[in-house]
Amino acid sequence: MSTSTSRPVGLPHYAVAGIGAGPANLSFAALAEGAVPGPVALFDRRQSHAWHPELMHPGVRLQTSWVKDLVTLVDPRNRFSFLNYLVTTGRIYAFLNAQFDAIPRLEYDRYLAWASGELGTIRYGVDVTGVRFDEVFVLLADDRPVATSDHLVLGLGTRPYVPDCFADPGLPGVPLPGVLLAEQLAEHFAGCRPEPHETAVVVGGGQTGAEAVLSLLRLGLREIRWIGRRPWFAPMDDSPPANDFYRPAYVRHFQSLPAHLRDRFVSNQILTSDGVSMTTLQELYQVNYEIWLADGRSPVMMLPGRDVVGAAERHGSVVLRCRRLGGGQEQHSARHVVLATGRRPAPLPLAPELLDLAEGEEPAIEPDYSLRWKHGDTNRIFVQNRAQSSHGVVDPNLSLLSVRSAVIINSLLDRSVFSIRDEQVHTLWA
Ligand SMILES: Cc1cc2nc3c(=O)[nH]c(=O)nc-3n(C[C@H](O)[C@H](O)[C@H](O)COP(=O)(O)OP(=O)(O)OC[C@H]3O[C@@H](n4cnc5c(N)ncnc54)[C@H](O)[C@@H]3O)c2cc1C
Missing domain, CATH: 3.50.50.60 (FAD/NAD(P)-binding domain)
Known part of the structure; x- marks a missing residue:
């Protein structure tokens, strides 16, 4: 990791700034705690935590197991686990006795709110409208610089x-x-x-x-x-073979496929999601x-x-x-x-010269979720939840949130902080 010294004066400076504080970046920040040297902050345009509040109808359920929380698949002893949330908020017995097959989305929202509060590193009410680079990343809100960072993790979600x-x-x-x-x-x-x-x-x-x-x-x-x-x-399709697409071993297989086949594979698998x-x-x-x-x-x-x-x-x-x-x-x-005609990735608030992309063009995403750019050797940009065509049907999903964050942190620190183990594979994908 680089530690830059030249930066606009008087602004808070972070080792990593995450834009967006949805589940993707919350997972990153939870795993980064104690692992990433230097301060990490998340910025979100919302005034306080909320997870898809407009779609929180009565009785709606999470489509993903609560074991696949912000951290557990890679770091089950992490304090941000769903289990720790249940215990420390005093609801573990009531929760277990309710015997949910699928947990309420409201419970998942409450868990995320708890994690956001525990993290204490989220700056709400900051709509990052642009990011430029001046030896460090400079985050802009309404064209005014609000913070600087050495690295960026974009978890902007969809709209x-x-x-x-x-x-x-x-x-x-x-x-x-x-x-x-x-x-x-x-x-x-x-x-x-x-x-x-x-x-x-x-x-x-x-x-x-x-x-x-x-x-x-x-x-x-x-x-x-x-x-x-x-x-x-x-x-x-929530069957065992369908769920095989939602494991690290399949993501590795998917990345070995020729690019021209990947989109076809995703559309064949779309009913699993x-x-x-x-x-x-x-x-x-x-x-x-x-x-x-x-x-x-x-x-x-x-x-x-x-x-x-x-x-x-x-x-x-x-x-x-x-x-x-x-x-x-x-x-x-x-x-x-x-x-209810679907969602698309939110626009990237990056100054055009950073990525040198044509209008409307999506950047290519590397296996470690980084973007290739001019100063990528020293100042990394990672993106979450916009890599379906390179990483598979799982990418916009909650299932491998913690695995994706672990891959990002391992890459950022250039060592295996988290080991990602998926060894009992009984399927030979073609
Ligand atoms: C109603 C609903 C239910 C879902 N349920 C499931 C499920 O059960 N299982 C599953 O696997 N997947 C589910 N998904 C899909 C997906 O997992 C979620 O959308 C998930 O919230 C994605 O997380 P995220 O952090 O990438 O994005 P988001 O949760 O959308 O968070 C992005 C955050 O970034 C902020 N932001 C964006 N741009 C900026 C900016 N420029 N400046 C500052 N802040 C910014 C937004 O305010 C937002 O808070 C669901 C999706 C929806 C819509």
């Missing part, structure tokens, strides 16, 4: 994706009037309960789409259509059935195999034009259209 056909022609990326993001549901209906007969369409056949449908049912809506592109609303939890699908089908029993009419019409290719606002409704998988087109009109 909702609005397909072009739903975007306001005058405002790219902003949904048309009447179209809202799943993240805006609670805010949209706050204080104005909709009438049961108001029509709603949810677009997107993944977990967020399913949860949006359940939320609309909870709000009392009874005319809901759920549109998905796949031929059926596919459940997440982007499918809907079986329990969510069962809940939805059961609620739909029970309302039909009571009222003689199912509130949710499932519309798989449709690709929405056009949207227009007409007299207070949104008209959607859909291409059907089996051929032909059809239209659906609704008062409310909710988008």
Whole structure:
């Protein structure tokens, strides 16, 4: 690690600055404690800790085992383990007796909040709008320098994706009037309960789409259509062979594949990550059935195999034009259209000259999650959660958070601080 001396005066200086304080960088900071010499700080634009708060619907569950927490897979004795959280907050017996198969997302959020507080190295309310390099990295918020660092770890997460056909022609990326993001549901209906007969369409056949449908049912809506592109609303494959993609041994195999095959492999494996939890699908089908029993009419019409290719606002409704998988087109009109159409990596706040990339081009990510750049020998830049095409389907996921952070720390310190052991492999991938 380099220790730089030339830097803008009067600013706090860190060995490593992490931008973003979501689970990815929290894992990095937790493992860095005691391992990385010199101060480490995380910067987050939020005013305080929150984990996808807009999608924290009642009863939602984590899709990942709590053993795969911020640290345990590489450092089970680390004080930031989920188990230590359960014990030190006095909830271990109540938690065990609740016998969760999958833990509430709210519990995971509480765990992250606890870890953030314990770390004490997070600067909230700092939106890093740019980073330039002047012998050290200079972090800018609203064009004003706020801190400097020798190294950077970017854990910026993702943001909702609005397909072009739903975007306001005058405002790219902003949904048309009447179209809202799943993240805006609670805010949209706050204080104005909709009438049961108001029509709603949810677009997107993944977990967020399913949860949006359940939320609309909870709000009392009874005319809901759920549109998905796949031929059926596919459940997440959580089987043992599917979970083999979520282990370090497979990541190593994936990196040995020719680049032109990797994207194809990821799309073949996507239902191990982007499918809907079986329990969510069962809940939805059961609620739909029970309302039909009571009222003689199912509130949710499932519309798989449709690709929405056009949207227009007409007299207070949104008209959607859909291409059907089996051929032909059809239209659906609704008062409310909710988008659950996936997420894309947040933009990198790096000055363009740092990476020398063309407009919209994504940087190549090395096996140790670093970016190649001019001063990369002395001042490292690492990125989390944007390496799916180089590191596999696991990358945006929580499963190997701690392993990724361990790889970054080993590389930063140029020695094996954490050993990553995955030896009992019974599958020979091709
Ligand atoms: C609702 C939901 C549930 C999910 N559940 C699961 C699950 O059960 N299992 C699983 O494996 N995966 C799940 N995922 C996918 C993924 O694991 C999560 O999105 C996870 O939060 C990603 O962590 P992250 O730290 O990379 O990003 P984020 O959690 O998005 O955190 C990024 C942070 O960076 C901050 N930030 C971004 N840009 C800047 C900037 N320029 N300056 C300052 N701060 C900035 C943001 O405010 C944010 O706090 C889920 C995703 C969603 C949306």
